[in-house]
Amino acid sequence: MEKTSLIGLDWGTSALRAYLFARDGRVIERARSDAGIQALRDAGFRAAFEAVCAPWLAARPDLPVIASGMIGSRQGWHEAPYVATPAGFAQLASGLLRIDRDAGRPFAIVPGVSTAPASGPADVMRGEETQVFGALSGDAASGRRRARVVLPGTHSKWVEVLDGQIVAFRTYLTGELYAVLSEHSIVGRLFPSRDDPAHGRWATHAFSQGLERASADPAGLASLLFSVRAEGLLGRYPADALPSYLSGLLIGAEIAHARSDPMHAGPTSAPLTIVAAPELAQRYAFAFRRLGVDAAPAGGEPAAAGLFAIATAAGLPLAAA
Amino acid sequence: MEKTSLIGLDWGTSALRAYLFARDGRVIERARSDAGIQALRDAGFRAAFEAVCAPWLAARPDLPVIASGMIGSRQGWHEAPYVATPAGFAQLASGLLRIDRDAGRPFAIVPGVSTAPASGPADVMRGEETQVFGALSGDAASGRRRARVVLPGTHSKWVEVLDGQIVAFRTYLTGELYAVLSEHSIVGRLFPSRDDPAHGRWATHAFSQGLERASADPAGLASLLFSVRAEGLLGRYPADALPSYLSGLLIGAEIAHARSDPMHAGPTSAPLTIVAAPELAQRYAFAFRRLGVDAAPAGGEPAAAGLFAIATAAGLPLAAA
Numbered sequence: 001m002e003k004t005s006l007i008g009l010d011w012g013t014s015a016l017r018a019y020l021f022a023r024d025g026r027v028i029e030r031a032r033s034d035a036g037i038q039a040l041r042d043a044g045f046r047a048a049f050e051a052v053c054a055p056w057l058a059a060r061p062d063l064p065v066i067a068s069g070m071i072g073s074r075q076g077w078h079e080a081p082y083v084a085t086p087a088g089f090a091q092l093a094s095g096l097l098r099i100d101r102d103a104g105r106p107f108a109i110v111p112g113v114s115t116a117p118a119s120g121p122a123d124v125m126r127g128e129e130t131q132v133f134g135a136l137s138g139d140a141a142s143g144r145r146r147a148r149v150v151l152p153g154t155h156s157k158w159v160e161v162l163d164g165q166i167v168a169f170r171t172y173l174t175g176e177l178y179a180v181l182s183e184h185s186i187v188g189r190l191f192p193s194r195d196d197p198a199h200g201r202w203a204t205h206a207f208s209q210g211l212e213r214a215s216a217d218p219a220g221l222a223s224l225l226f227s228v229r230a231e232g233l234l235g236r237y238p239a240d241a242l243p244s245y246l247s248g249l250l251i252g253a254e255i256a257h258a259r260s261d262p263m264h265a266g267p268t269s270a271p272l273t274i275v276a277a278p279e280l281a282q283r284y285a286f287a288f289r290r291l292g293v294d295a296a297p298a299g300g301e302p303a304a305a306g307l308f309a310i311a312t313a314a315g316l317p318l319a320a321a
Numbered sequence: 322m323e324k325t326s327l328i329g330l331d332w333g334t335s336a337l338r339a340y341l342f343a344r345d346g347r348v349i350e351r352a353r354s355d356a357g358i359q360a361l362r363d364a365g366f367r368a369a370f371e372a373v374c375a376p377w378l379a380a381r382p383d384l385p386v387i388a389s390g391m392i393g394s395r396q397g398w399h400e401a402p403y404v405a406t407p408a409g410f411a412q413l414a415s416g417l418l419r420i421d422r423d424a425g426r427p428f429a430i431v432p433g434v435s436t437a438p439a440s441g442p443a444d445v446m447r448g449e450e451t452q453v454f455g456a457l458s459g460d461a462a463s464g465r466r467r468a469r470v471v472l473p474g475t476h477s478k479w480v481e482v483l484d485g486q487i488v489a490f491r492t493y494l495t496g497e498l499y500a501v502l503s504e505h506s507i508v509g510r511l512f513p514s515r516d517d518p519a520h521g522r523w524a525t526h527a528f529s530q531g532l533e534r535a536s537a538d539p540a541g542l543a544s545l546l547f548s549v550r551a552e553g554l555l556g557r558y559p560a561d562a563l564p565s566y567l568s569g570l571l572i573g574a575e576i577a578h579a580r581s582d583p584m585h586a587g588p589t590s591a592p593l594t595i596v597a598a599p600e601l602a603q604r605y606a607f608a609f610r611r612l613g614v615d616a617a618p619a620g621g622e623p624a625a626a627g628l629f630a631i632a633t634a635a636g637l638p639l640a641a642a
Binding site: 116124172173183184185187213218220221223224226229230234253260261 | 395403435437441442443444445476491492493494495497498501502504505506507508534539540541542543544545546547548550551552554555557571574575577578581582
C-alpha cells in the first residue's frame with residue numbers, strides 16, 4: 001500500500017465522508033457512512049469513525065485525523081469554538097481543537113468561522129470554511145487576490161476571500177425554507193405526494209419563472225411564496241410544476257440579494273466558484289446563466305483538499321519517511 | 322326578543338364565529354365554536370352551524386344565513402368560485418353561492434377574490450374581502466375614494482380599495498413563516514420550549530432590532546432568518562429574545578415591501594386601516610409607529626359589518642315587517 005499520511009473526515013449532520021491521504025495530499029481511498037451527527041450520541045462518535053475507517057487504521061494505527069463540519073458543533077463530539085473573520089489557514093490551524101485522548105490517536109477538529117459586526121446580523125459557518133479553502137487551493141482561483149465562493153444547500157453560503165482569508169460571508173436559508181415550506185406549510189399543500197409518479201419531476205419553465213419573479217423583486221419573497229399556493233389554486237400551473245416554481249423563487253431571491261450585497265461589491269470581476277454536489281451545482285449553474293452571472297463549478301474534491309491543506313498548515317500529516 | 326333579520330358566519334380554518342343581526346344591521350348576539358373547517362368533514366358542516374346558532378334558529382327558523390371565509394374553499398362545505406378584481410359589493414353579491422337545499426334554509430356563501438395579472442404572481446383571498454368592506458363601511462374611511470387595509474395574520478393581506486372596489490392586493494406568508502420556522506426548522510431550535518416559563522415572553526428590543534434590520538434590507542430576508550440562529554449561538558441574544566427577533570424580521574420585511582409596492586403608490590396619503598385581533602393589531606401598530614407609517618385599527622366588528630353589508634346588497638336579510 002502506498003504510504004499514507006492522514007485521514008480526513010467531512011462529518012456533517014446527515015453523513016460522514018472519510019478520505020485517506022497519501023503523503024503528497026492525493027486522495028488514495030474514500031469511504032462514506034450515514035453516521036451523521038444527527039444519528040449519533042456521545043459514545044457513538046468514536047465507534048462510528050473507527051468503523052468507517054477500519055481498514056485504514058488496521059494498516060496504520062497511528063494515522064492522525066482531521067475532521068470538519070457539524071462534528072465540532074454543540075451537538076457534535078466536542079464543540080470547537082468559532083474563529084472570527086478574517087480567518088485564513090493560520091487562524092484555522094491555531095484554532096484546531098485536539099481531542100486526542102477521546103479519540104485514542106492524534107485527532108483535530110477544524111473550528112467554524114463566525115462574523116458578528118457591531119451593527120449588522122451575526123453569521124456562522126462550520127465545514128464550509130474547509131471547502132472554501134479546498135476549492136481555492138490548487139486551481140486557477142488560488143492565484144487571485146480576491147475570490148468569491150458560493151456553497152448552495154440547506155444553508156447556502158456566499159463567501160468572500162481576500163488574500164487567503166475569509167473576510168465576509170452570508171448564509172441564506174434557501175434549502176431549509178424549501179424543505180419546511182414543502183412539508184409543513186400551505187405552500188406545499190398542492191404538491192404531488194411522495195408516492196405520486198410526478199413527485200420530484202423537474203419543470204424548467206416554472207423554475208425559470210420563479211427565478212425571474214424573485215430576482216426582479218427579492219424584497220417581496222414572503223409574498224411570492226404565497227403565490228405558489230395561488231398559482232396552483234387558480235390552475236395557472238399544474239401541481240407537478242409548483243415545487244420547481246418554489247425552488248426558482250428561493251434561489252432567485254438568494255442570487256439577487258447576494259449580487260447586490262455590498263460585501264460582494266469589491267473591485268473584482270472574477271467568476272463565482274460553485275461548491276455543491278453535482279445536481280445542486282447544475283441547478284445553480286442554470287440559474288446563474290439565466291440571470292447573467294459568471295460562475296463555474298469548483299474542480300476536484302473541495303472538502304478533501306481543504307482538510308489536507310489545513311492539516312498541513314498545522315503540521316498534522318505524517319511526514320515523508 | 323328584538324326583531325332579527327340575518328345570521329352571519331365568519332367561518333374560518335380554526336373557528337366559527339356567528340352573529341345575529343337586527344333589522345338595522347346591529348349585532349344583537351354573538352356565538353363562537355371551535356368548529357373551524359379543519360375540524361369538520363362533509364356532513365359535519367350543517368350540524369356545526371345549527372349547534373352554534375341553535376337558540377336563534379329555535380326562535381326564528383326561517384332566518385337567512387350568510388357565511389364567509391374558508392367555508393367556501395375546496396376544503397369547505399361547497400367551493401364558491403373566486404371573483405376577479407376589481408371586486409365590489411355588486412360583484413360579491415352576484416357571486417354568492419346559494420346552498421339552500423343542503424343547509425335547509427336560505428344560505429349564501431361569499432366568494433373569495435382572486436387576482437391573476439398576465440405577467441405577475443397570482444393571489445387569492447377568502448374571508449378578508451368581507452372584513453375589508455366591513456372595516457370601510459360606517460366609519461370615516463367610507464367617504465374616501467381610495468383606502469388601504471392591512472389584515473395581519475397567518476397570511477397577511479394588504480388591500481387597495483378604489484371607489485368601493487378591491488382593485489389590488491398582496492398576501493405575505495408572515496404568520497405561517499413564523500410558525501413553521503419556529504417549530505420545524507433550525508431557526509427555532511434555540512427557542513424556549515413550551516413548558517419553559519420564558520415561552521411566549523415579549524422582548525421589545527429584539528423585536529425592534531428585527532424590524533429595523535429587515536426594513537433596511539427586506540431583500541435579504543432569507544439571510545436574516547439564518548441570523549436568528551447565529552445571534553443565539555454567539556450569545557448576542559438570550560434564547561428567550563429570539564422569537565421576538567424573528568417576529569420583527571418577518572413583520573419588518575412585510576411592511577418594507579408593502580410600502581414600496583407600486584400597488585400602494587397611488588395619490589393617497591390616507592392612513593392604513595388595520596384589521597386584526599387586538600394583540601396582533603397592537604404588534605403591528607407598534608411596528609408602524611417605529612417605521613414611521615401612519616396606521617390606525619379599524620373600529621367595530623369588520624367581519625360582522627361586512628357580512629351584513631354584502632347580504633344587504635344581495636337582498637338577503639328579512640325586511641322590516
